[in-house]
Amino acid sequence: MLTIEGLYGRYGDVTVLHDISLTVERGSFVSVVGVNGAGKTSLMKSIMGVEIKTHGKIRLEGEDISNWPTHRRVEAGITMVPEGRRLFPYMSVKENLEMGSYPSRSRKYRREGFDFVYSLLPKLKEREKQPAGSLSGGEQQMVALGRALMSRPRLLLLDEPFLGLAPIVVRQIRSLIPKLKNQGITLLMVEQNVASSLGESDWGYVMVNGSLVFEGKADDLLRSRDLHGVYLGV
Ligand SMILES: Nc1ncnc2c1ncn2[C@@H]1O[C@H](COP(=O)(O)OP(=O)(O)OP(=O)(O)O)[C@@H](O)[C@H]1O
Numbered sequence: 303m304l305t306i307e308g309l310y311g312r313y314g315d316v317t318v319l320h321d322i323s324l325t326v327e328r329g330s331f332v333s334v335v336g337v338n339g340a341g342k343t344s345l346m347k348s349i350m351g352v353e354i355k356t357h358g359k360i361r362l363e364g365e366d367i368s369n370w371p372t373h374r375r376v377e378a379g380i381t382m383v384p385e386g387r388r389l390f391p392y393m394s395v396k397e398n399l400e401m402g403s404y405p406s407r408s409r410k411y412r413r414e415g416f417d418f419v420y421s422l423l424p425k426l427k428e429r430e431k432q433p434a435g436s437l438s439g440g441e442q443q444m445v446a447l448g449r450a451l452m453s454r455p456r457l458l459l460l461d462e463p464f465l466g467l468a469p470i471v472v473r474q475i476r477s478l479i480p481k482l483k484n485q486g487i488t489l490l491m492v493e494q495n496v497a498s499s500l501g502e503s504d505w506g507y508v509m510v511n512g513s514l515v516f517e518g519k520a521d522d523l524l525r526s527r528d529l530h531g532v533y534l535g536v
Pocket residue numbers: 313316318336337338339340341342343344345353385494
């Protein structure tokens with residue numbers, strides 16, 4: 303679904319991503335884990351084509367999208383749930399969801415988007431008239447996820463979806479992952495929370511200082527001493 307080869311990313315003169323190569327198989331769930339400042343968000347932004355200047359190849363189902371503008375990448379089926387959710391707090395849940403749809407497309411298309419999101423996240427239907435800012439952190443994360451799903455993505459990027467959430471809410475969000483996979487959605491998640499992300503994923507990468515330093519089956523990585531070394535410095 304997604305192949306990245308020899309990717310470098312920079313802000314101005316400062317290079318923060320170094321020679322990244324990564325593959326996400328269609329229908330899989332892949333995690334990239336790393337500590338604060340490792341470059342996880344920069345990787346997500348590179349795939350979406352926002353903010354960061356990149357050099358290297360990004361391919362979606364074999365097609366080179368490296369130089370495509372962001373809107374074209376979204377139309378091709380990639381969407382991102384950004385770190386910190388970035389909701390519009392004074393707008394209703396429904397209006398926030400609508401922001402993830404295409405105003406230019408038919409009403410039927412939008413209705414189908416809502417049907418899809420509400421079938422996966424029924425609680426949002428109950429809350430659709432409520433201002434998004436009045437919801438709990440976990441519910442807001444669901445709205446951010448729902449907004450990303452409105453465009454019916456093939457590849458969903460999740461940037462630290464568990465940040466600041468209570469363990470019970472983390473479990474609720476994790477339980478959605480198999481449902482998303484059942485809908486044919488491929489997932490790439492970046493997280494600091496190793497247990498919550500790797501635990502569910504098919505394949506994992508470990509990022510340190512803007513480079514991917516190990517990869518492997520999630521279970522093997524979770525047991526590896528190297529991973530503990532990255533996190534604990536031992
Ligand atoms: N817009 C920007 N301009 C300049 N440098 C940036 C910008 N955004 C991030 N950086 C730098 O790039 C590096 C990687 O940051 P990034 O946000 O990608 O890391 P991260 O792993 O997502 O961290 P966090 O968990 O804190 O979100 C850091 O050194 C950061 O200071």
